[in-house]
Amino acid sequence: MAKELNKYKDFLKANLSKKRYVHSLNVAAMSRELAELYGEDKERAYFAGLIHDIAKELPRERQFELASRCKIAVSQIELKSTPLLHAVAGAQLLMEEFGLTLEEDRDILEAVRYHTVGAAGMSKLAQIVYLADLTSEDREYKDVKKYRKYAHTSLDKGMYEALRYSIADSALKGNTIPISTLEAYNEILSKK
Ligand SMILES: [Fe+2]
Numbered sequence: 001m002a003k004e005l006n007k008y009k010d011f012l013k014a015n016l017s018k019k020r021y022v023h024s025l026n027v028a029a030m031s032r033e034l035a036e037l038y039g040e041d042k043e044r045a046y047f048a049g050l051i052h053d054i055a056k057e058l059p060r061e062r063q064f065e066l067a068s069r070c071k072i073a074v075s076q077i078e079l080k081s082t083p084l085l086h087a088v089a090g091a092q093l094l095m096e097e098f099g100l101t102l103e104e105d106r107d108i109l110e111a112v113r114y115h116t117v118g119a120a121g122m123s124k125l126a127q128i129v130y131l132a133d134l135t136s137e138d139r140e141y142k143d144v145k146k147y148r149k150y151a152h153t154s155l156d157k158g159m160y161e162a163l164r165y166s167i168a169d170s171a172l173k174g175n176t177i178p179i180s181t182l183e184a185y186n187e188i189l190s191k192k
């Protein structure tokens, strides 16, 4: 696994800024921490966290081209949005260039694919990476400590607060809200 990880780390170092590489390492570490807390596979969580932004700094055309081929429920809103595109492109890149498959690696691919928008029926691993991305050590937004605490309270609490924040923030900024984000939020609410 360590040797395998080096292959991905080399790709990340070559294709990400220093800052985003450090972010990736921090999300990996936080994913492992949350996996430990919630009884998920720690190695898989570390790996999924490490590679979640693998396509983030590829040229936009390359991201679009990858995302257009992705079979994991892609919406028009995402294809039109540069900040969202990299999650879908990343999952596709991992399949095309690194040989990950939906049969064996669905949880990891979905964690990468949904780390931006969330979705109803997300796996535990996908929720862990979503929350780790929001609360990793390098994050510095105003309420980060609060969201870090929620993420460590329970996955449901973490996701509920994170999605609530994401939807409210998008609406306040006048941005579109992907349907899958609303579906993830409604699903959490229905459990409460
Ligand atoms: Fe990302």
Ligand SMILES: [Fe+2]
Pocket (backbone or CB within 6 Å): 023, 027, 052, 053, 133
């Ligand atoms: Fe990220």
